[in-house]
Amino acid sequence: MSIRCFARAALAATALLAAGAALAAPKVVAGPGADPQCFKPWEASTTHLQWPAKTGPYRVALVNGFVGNTWRIQMIQTAKAYVEKPDIKPLIKDFKVVSTGTDAAAQLGAIEDFINQGFDAIVTIAVSPTGFDRVIRAANRANVVLVPFDNVLDTKEVMQVNEDQLEMGRMHGRWLVENVGKSGALLEVRGIAGNSVDRDRHIGFREVVEAPGTSFKIVEVVGNWDDGAAQKAVADALAVHGKFDGLYVQGGTTGAVRALMDAGHPLVPVSGEAENGFRKLIAEHKDKGLKGLSVGQSPGMVAVAIKAALSALQGHPMPQLISMPIPSESYKTLEAGKNFWPELTDNFFTANAFPACGVDISGIEIMAQTKEDRK
Amino acid sequence: MTRGLRAALSRNLGLLLAVGLFAALYGLYSAQHPRGGSAALLVQNSNESFALILAAMAQTVPVLTGGLDLSVGPLMTLVNCLASRVLSGGPVELAFGILACLAAGTLGGLVNGCLVVYGRMQPIIATLATGAVYIGIALFLRPTPGGAVNADLSAMLTYDLAETAAVLGVFDGGQAAWFQPFAPIPVPLLLVLAVLLFVWVPFRGTEMGRGCYAVGSSEGSAYLSGIDVDRSRLAAYTLAGLFAAMAGLYLALQTGTGNADAPQAGAYTLNSIAAVVIGGTSLFGGSGGVVGSLFGALVLRSISFNFRVFDEASWLGALADPLLQPLFEGMVLLIAVSLGAARALRIRNRLQLFG
Numbered sequence: 001m002s003i004r005c006f007a008r009a010a011l012a013a014t015a016l017l018a019a020g021a022a023l024a025a026p027k028v029v030a031g032p033g034a035d036p037q038c039f040k041p042w043e044a045s046t047t048h049l050q051w052p053a054k055t056g057p058y059r060v061a062l063v064n065g066f067v068g069n070t071w072r073i074q075m076i077q078t079a080k081a082y083v084e085k086p087d088i089k090p091l092i093k094d095f096k097v098v099s100t101g102t103d104a105a106a107q108l109g110a111i112e113d114f115i116n117q118g119f120d121a122i123v124t125i126a127v128s129p130t131g132f133d134r135v136i137r138a139a140n141r142a143n144v145v146l147v148p149f150d151n152v153l154d155t156k157e158v159m160q161v162n163e164d165q166l167e168m169g170r171m172h173g174r175w176l177v178e179n180v181g182k183s184g185a186l187l188e189v190r191g192i193a194g195n196s197v198d199r200d201r202h203i204g205f206r207e208v209v210e211a212p213g214t215s216f217k218i219v220e221v222v223g224n225w226d227d228g229a230a231q232k233a234v235a236d237a238l239a240v241h242g243k244f245d246g247l248y249v250q251g252g253t254t255g256a257v258r259a260l261m262d263a264g265h266p267l268v269p270v271s272g273e274a275e276n277g278f279r280k281l282i283a284e285h286k287d288k289g290l291k292g293l294s295v296g297q298s299p300g301m302v303a304v305a306i307k308a309a310l311s312a313l314q315g316h317p318m319p320q321l322i323s324m325p326i327p328s329e330s331y332k333t334l335e336a337g338k339n340f341w342p343e344l345t346d347n348f349f350t351a352n353a354f355p356a357c358g359v360d361i362s363g364i365e366i367m368a369q370t371k372e373d374r375k
Numbered sequence: 376m377t378r379g380l381r382a383a384l385s386r387n388l389g390l391l392l393a394v395g396l397f398a399a400l401y402g403l404y405s406a407q408h409p410r411g412g413s414a415a416l417l418v419q420n421s422n423e424s425f426a427l428i429l430a431a432m433a434q435t436v437p438v439l440t441g442g443l444d445l446s447v448g449p450l451m452t453l454v455n456c457l458a459s460r461v462l463s464g465g466p467v468e469l470a471f472g473i474l475a476c477l478a479a480g481t482l483g484g485l486v487n488g489c490l491v492v493y494g495r496m497q498p499i500i501a502t503l504a505t506g507a508v509y510i511g512i513a514l515f516l517r518p519t520p521g522g523a524v525n526a527d528l529s530a531m532l533t534y535d536l537a538e539t540a541a542v543l544g545v546f547d548g549g550q551a552a553w554f555q556p557f558a559p560i561p562v563p564l565l566l567v568l569a570v571l572l573f574v575w576v577p578f579r580g581t582e583m584g585r586g587c588y589a590v591g592s593s594e595g596s597a598y599l600s601g602i603d604v605d606r607s608r609l610a611a612y613t614l615a616g617l618f619a620a621m622a623g624l625y626l627a628l629q630t631g632t633g634n635a636d637a638p639q640a641g642a643y644t645l646n647s648i649a650a651v652v653i654g655g656t657s658l659f660g661g662s663g664g665v666v667g668s669l670f671g672a673l674v675l676r677s678i679s680f681n682f683r684v685f686d687e688a689s690w691l692g693a694l695a696d697p698l699l700q701p702l703f704e705g706m707v708l709l710i711a712v713s714l715g716a717a718r719a720l721r722i723r724n725r726l727q728l729f730g
Contacts, residue, residue, distance in 0.1 A: 061683075062697075064639070064697065073698060076697050076698065096683065097697035098679075098697060098700065099681065099685055099697050099701070101642055102636065102638040102639045102641075102642050103639055103642050103643070103646075104630055104634065104636070104639060105422075105423050105425075105426050105427070105444075105626060105630075106423060106676075106679060108422075108423065108629065108630065109419060109420070109423025110679075110683060112419045112422075112423075112677055113408075113416075113419060113681065113683050115681070116408075116410050116413075116415055116416050116419060117408060117409055117410065117683070117684070118409055118410075120439065127636070127639070128520050128630070128634045128636065129519075129520055130520045130521050130522075130630070130631075130632040130634065131520070131629075131630030131631055131632040131634060132630075133526075134529075134533075134629065134630070134631065154521070184664075216393050287556050292456070320462075342563060
């Protein structure tokens with residue numbers, strides 16, 4: 001814009017300030033933040049934010065995007081179970097959940113609505129990594145703590161919570177190198193193309209298995225994080241390439257392992273997601289060679305996002321980007337009733353707890369919540 | 376009641392139903408909202424409804440001719456992505472950017488019209504195909520979400536008049552005393568009125584506009600009456616393109632970015648059809664109008680507004696269960712549509728509906 005227009009905008013901003021709509025915003029402060037065991041800064045250079053302390057109990061809203069897969073449903077149930085916990089309940093006056101679908105305008109509207117209703121904190125899974133400047137401004141103006149998690153925003157202006165997808169890919173790679181050796185044939189089953197999560201996990205994985213000193217032949221197929229799609233992709237890959245020494249499956253691992261078994265392929269190490277079905281299969285077949293690593297993007301992250309919001313409302317300095325510990329279990333650590341549930345369905349996500357954060361909502365607890373809602 | 380009044384009432388029953396439903400739902404929401412009826416809430420509500428209102432208007436015109444436009448959402452997404460590329464720079468660039476966006480949408484609509492009229496394709500098939508093409512172009516323009524729309528333009532058009540005056544630096548930056556009564560009026564509200572008054576009303580009055588209704592009522596009769604059927608159809612799809620462009624443009628202003636989001640495009644198309652039906656426009660064509668669709672879109676939005684304010688402890692609390700929200704949204708939709716259609720079951724001849 002021309003200088004004149006810029007001057008006008010500056011004038012407008014001053015006018016707004018004068019009118020009393022003072023722009024509040026979290027202060028950027030020096031670390032360390034509160035509870036660093038749980039709220040781990042993403043990297044050393046991550047800044048810390050601090051909001052003015054408010055007295056509780058607080059009103060908190062969860063603005064979900066679309067609802068329609070197990071992960072999201074489990075996430076909502078976890079959130080509802082978490083705010084009922086004895087140590088959290090006294091801090092919360094009101095907890096509301098809405099699902100707005102895939103429409104950005106509706107999600108922005110819902111967030112703005114909760115700001116207008118006077119909520120203190122809003123946690124959200126953004127439908128798009130951009131386009132939220134408007135609500136960030138509105139939240140800052142009203143001193144509302146906005147916490148995107150899982151699908152986070154491309155901005156440094158809000159506090160966000162996620163697992164490091166790059167590191168997750170590296171973990172899978174390291175484990176396969178440990179269990180397969182430094183050479184052989186690997187099958188990589190990727191997620192939904194074009195998604196940043198798929199991209200980052202892939203890059204992390206390749207970093208390890210293509211490092212100097214290793215010589216893997218890697219075949220790449222797309223499984224869309226879906227059991228059906230992964231099963232078909234693996235079956236096709238087995239038909240074409242014959243034999244693999246290890247598998248890395250981003251999601252839909254239960255289907256991928258089934259394809260392996262159906263083809264009569266010898267059971268080899270499989271590194272995959274945290275689906276209950278995958279863990280059931282590992283437990284059942286680990287003696288026959290199905291070594292497995294099960295690492296998950298946890299729906300329990302919502303509880304950490306809520307906890308982070310509460311901590312920020314109490315005035316503690318918080319990292320701008322919080323890196324969640326990545327929950328992982330291997331064939332050696334699996335234990336029925338603790339980190340997998342033989343009696344529950346396959347597509348239930350087992351990794352739900354974050355002990356470092358005091359989030360210990362198990363699968364059973366969530367299923368109970370579901371039953372209660374169904375009556 | 377005079378015969379004329381009764382005829383007018385029965386012609387507009389769908390519209391009245393939508394207005395009533397909207398008043399009830401929005402009233403319920405406002406009553407429960409701690410800031411119900413406040414200017415800030417009005418700005419927020421009109422903002423989140425505006426894109427859907429325009430999409431519903433876009434859908435209405437082809438439906439009036441007895442067609443359907445499945446490319447409303449995709450075309451809107453395309454313009455959204457284009458806007459995120461061109462809406463930057465000085466006032467002149469911005470003006471050209473806006474024109475380019477509107478032109479792109481209108482062109483998209485014209486292509487739809489040509490396929491339907493000259494290609495003699497079923498509207499559903501033609502627009503399903505072009506919809507896929509438009510999403511493809513949108514993805515080409517914005518492979519990943521992003522872009523930066525001019526913040527001043529965005530602030531000017533997506534808040535209230537006070538903000539507009541402040542950005543433009545007129546009326547003492549919006550502080551002038553005489554201006555205060557007008558200051559809290561949401562800009563999107565004025566934009567809707569402007570679109571109705573300066574686009575829809577003039578179009579409806581033209582031969583082409585009346586032709587759209589005639590073609591939808593009875594194509595054969597319209598042809599025999601000397602109406603240029605092809606031209607009316609072409610105009611209907613082109614106008615739909617223009618409305619879709621406005622919707623996409625507004626979404627870009629609101630989010631400040633472009634996002635070639637296919638599921639979102641699909642949601643807008645489906646919701647636009649639902650809004651048209653709730654608004655009393657017949658899917659067979661020939662009766663209804665964009666004002667009804669406007670309220671249809673508002674009804675749709677008001678349903679979801681209510682989920683945000685229901686107190687879980689009250690008797691309405693069961694409705695607020697996050698996992699059941701889509702179910703209740705669908706049920707209210709079904710009831711609204713059935714109410715409109717119920718009349719058709721009781722009559723022997725559809726002509727009776729028109730008094």
